[in-house]
Amino acid sequence: MTSHVPVEESAPYGAGSAPKPARRVRIHHLRELKERGEPWPMLTAYDMFSAKIFDDAGIPVLLVGDSAANTVFGYSSSLPVSVEELMPLVRGVTRSVRKALVVADLPFGSYQVSPEQALTTAVRFMKDGQAHAVKLEGGRRFAPHVEAITAAGVPVMGHIGFTPQSEHNLGGYRVQGRGDAGDDLVADALALQEAGAFAVVLEMVPAEVAKRITAELVIPTVGIGAGPDCDAQVLVWQDMAGMNQGKAPRFVKRYADVAGVLSQAAGQFAAEVRGGAFPGPEHVFH
């Protein structure tokens, strides 16, 4: 029980801190947190510096989201992003964390075709990306996909409620599971648990429905716009840190003004180059 997981030496750009032995977060730890009633945080990450900062800050689960479509690649929805685009981001994040459990989000079109396609894509993210788990969107109809991946030994996180990859079928960015549709969401969540999912994201779901699902499931629920009674909460890091200057969804809280800090730094750098103050003597080789 006291054994430590050996950790690779950090890369030259790994910014300083000596690697320490770290106990990897495992899916059973997340269920133990649920049993103890301790809520836990999850953030997205798409590159080394952000992943390392969040890992060191004690975020137990990092998601390489298909939201990279918006936050990294500049698409206006998550639909266009590909496995080939996400794979290097997953590799960058998994190589950079010591403790966090890294979940690779399966992009649109890479798993919906069949359980076989879902398993093939999941294996790519585990083998080439060295992810620790995968996530896919969908309820009951995707239970066979979840089951196929889980049977191969790969942990799967579900995602129901507002599922951005189904934006056009759902009629836009809107709350799901109001009224009678709440029962459908409960059935979806139970089906995913039955299929072997280790956790399920609830996105833009009425708080009362999320509370009901959280009480009925033994696996953790991870809310985003799903109220305070979920077992965990997830946000896109650029929303959380105020890197995203655009209009944020109502479920976002901004904990910093990273965009302001970067903008100020870039502006000062520009002014000092234009004014001749940078580089100074201490930055020059002779």
Ligand SMILES: Nc1nc(=O)c2c([nH]1)NC[C@@H]1CN(c3ccc(C(=O)N[C@@H](CCC(=O)O)C(=O)O)cc3)CN21
């Ligand atoms: N930066 C970012 N943050 C996210 O949370 C996020 C992404 N990108 N990309 C993938 C999906 C898309 N998500 C989104 C994006 C926008 C809204 C949004 O505009 N919501 C509005 C309207 C809600 C309504 O009409 O009821 C809101 O005010 O919450 C919601 C979820 C969540 N994910």
Ligand SMILES: CC(C)C(=O)C(=O)O
């Ligand atoms: C918002 C989270 C749950 C997500 O799926 C993503 O970032 O792609």
Ligand SMILES: [Mg+2]
């Ligand atoms: Mg996603």
